[in-house]
Amino acid sequence: MASCNLETVINNLIQTFDKYARSEGDKGTLSPNELCALARNEFPSLCKDTKSEAILTGILGDMDLDGDKEVTFKEFVLFLCFLTMAIKEIKSEKK
Ligand SMILES: [Ca+2]
Ligand SMILES: [Ca+2]
Numbered sequence: 001m002a003s004c005n006l007e008t009v010i011n012n013l014i015q016t017f018d019k020y021a022r023s024e025g026d027k028g029t030l031s032p033n034e035l036c037a038l039a040r041n042e043f044p045s046l047c048k049d050t051k052s053e054a055i056l057t058g059i060l061g062d063m064d065l066d067g068d069k070e071v072t073f074k075e076f077v078l079f080l081c082f083l084t085m086a087i088k089e090i091k092s093e094k095k
Contacts (some may be wrong), residue, residue: 016042017076029070035063046087 017030020038025031030038039046063079064071071079 013077013080014073017073021073026070029072030076031070035071 016038020034021027021030023034023037062082063075065075065078
């Protein structure tokens with residue numbers, strides 16, 4: 001786990017976004033299809049837990065901030081901030 005510092009996490013975020021964003025249409029943004037693929041593959045444990053899935057679905061609906069049906073990198077990063085806060089909340093509830 002030596003390489004798992006925050007710098008690596010940020011680089012992974014950028015690479016993960018690019019990987020899904022380039023599969024169809026605009027290579028710099030996520031379409032709803034690309035977003036679904038990303039959520040399913042990158043949040044496997046969240047998608048298993050019903051309560052977390054409800055939260056994830058709710059946030060996914062709010063993810064496209066300007067409503068143009070495409071998720072930009074900025075919208076993606078803001079979403080991850082909200083998601084991180086939601087997960088932190090779930091974790092503290094479980095204690
Ligand atoms: Ca795309
Ligand atoms: Ca958008």
